[in-house]
Structures are given as structure tokens and as C-alpha cells.
Amino acid sequence: MFRITKEFHFSASHQLCRLPPDHQCARLHGHNYVVVVELAAAELNAFGFVRDYHELSPLKRYIDDNLDHRHLNVVFGHDAITAEWLAKHFFDWCKARIPETVAVRVSETPKTWAEYRP
Template sequence: MYAITKEFHFSASHQLGALPAGHQCARTHGHNYLVVLELRCDDTELTEPGFVRDYGELDEFKHWLDATFDHRHLNDAVPGMNPSAENLAWWVYHQWVERLPELSCVRVSETPRTWATYRGK
């Protein structure tokens, strides 16, 4: 099994619901997010040049990520969903798995030491 990853960055605000009064994440606040896509395939699925997928083909994802999330309020960008890192990883995966069938995992970081991961395969 081969795997490649590529990371992307955006900045946004959010406010998480269903938290106790006074919880710091219940207030509107922002993060410098890091999103990592992982794409996988086995030996028989590598492209002719030997790629899982050409990294250049992920430029479309970067444009989408910027247009959808960068410098936005995530509660508005993804209406009806509590925009936790876990939910964002799930949502991004499901928005992109049809366009990137090799997509196996989306990781979202809000801080340098915290990560949420959604593995679809």
C-alpha cells in the first residue's frame, strides 16, 4: 500500500455549541487551521509515472478550501453542523472522496498539538 499526504492551511473562526456555559470553545474564536489529505493505493493502482496521484492535481482542493473556509466563520460556511475539528474532517472527506477516490484520510488541526482524523477507508 502506498500513501501520500499534502497539507493545506486556512484561518477561520467558529463557535461550538452543546458545551457547558463558560467553556472557552463556546465563545466565538479563531484558529490557523492545518488540513492534511492522505491518498492511498496499492502497487497495481499507481499511475504510469509511479504516483498515487500527481500533487499538482490537488490544486483544485486548495482553491476550494480557500473559497469555502479561509477567513470565514465556519458556522456559516458549513450550516447545520457544529464545526469541531472532528466534524470538519468528516465533512471534507465526504465532499471530496468522489473526486479523489484515493482519499483515505482527512486530518484537521486547530493548534500545533491537536489533531482530529477521519478515515474513510
Template sequence: MLTIAKEFHFSASHVLDRLPSWHPCARMHGHNYLVVLELSARREDLTEAGFVRDYRELDDFKTWMDDTLDHRHLNKAMGGGYLPVRGESRRMDLRPLDRAISGVDSGQGL
């Protein structure tokens, strides 16, 4: 299996609405986010040029991320309500990102 990775950055606000009202993170607040997009392919599935994926094809993902997430309120941008954060890793389940790149399935989310 061959793998490539590219980092993308965005800033956004959110509310962790399952916290008690006195908790500071229950109020709207923002963060700078890092998305590491990692794509893998078997050697026999490489492009004709020998790429896992042409990095230029990721421009569509960057455009989608900027239009959908950057400087947005994530609770609203991701469908409203609670944003599931997975334990100690602080990873948010952003499986809706799958639709930003054709042929990509994030599986367990980001």
C-alpha cells in the same frame, strides 16, 4: 500500499455551542488549522506516470479549501450548528471535504 501526504493551512472562526455560556469557547473564536491530506493507492492502481496522485491535481482541493473554509465561520461553512470534535485528538469531522477532490473518500473524516 503507497501513500503521499500534503499539508494545507487555513484560518477560521467557530463556536462550540454545546458548552455552557460562561465557557470562553462558547463564544465565537478562531484558530489556525492544519489539514493533512493523505492519499493511498495500491501499486496496481498508480497512475500511468507511477503516481498515487499527481500533486498538481491537489490545486483544486486548495482552491476549494480557500473558497469554502479560509477566513470563514466554520459553523456556517460546514452546514450550520455544532461541529463534532472527536475526543482528545481535537479532530473535526470534515467529511464534506470529500467532494473537493474527485475519487476521494475520507472514510472517517479528518
């Protein structure tokens, strides 16, 4: 199996409203998110790629236009936008457009990662 990844970055705020009020993540705060999309294929295409990295440009546009420097609770109309939730969201978004998508990882801090892989 051939595997490739591409990394995307954005900054946004969120608030985990379901947590107790004294929990630090219940307060409005922000992150410099890192999103890593993983694609896989058993065979390479005619150009020798799993997929041309340029074909992931729509994800960058989606992130830049809709998520970067936004409040994610408002964008998604949801009160529990976690890294895990975002990983699933990005996976679903990518899988609908890029069939080779096999996993998405999301980082909120340099030391933490969440992954969605069906």
C-alpha cells in the same frame, strides 16, 4: 500500499454553541487550521505516482474560496463545527473527487489533531 499526503492551511472562526456558556470553546474564537489529506494506492500510475499532487489543487481552491477567513458556523449552517466534523467533511469532499483518498486529519492547534478514516 503506496501512501502520499498533502497539507493545506486556512484561518477561520467558529463557535461550539452546544457547550455550556462558561466553556471557552462556546465563545466565538478562531484557529489556523491545518488539513492533511492522505491518498493510497496498491499500484503507481503510469507516471509513477499515487496521484500527481497538482491534482489536489481543487481542494486548495475550495478552501481558499469558501472557508479561509470565514465563520464556519455560517458557512456550514451548523452549530458544532469541530475538528472531527471538519475531518469527515473534507474526507467526503475529497473522496467524491479523488478515489484514492483514505484519510483526512485536521488540526486546530499545533498540539491537537482529529482524523477521519473509514
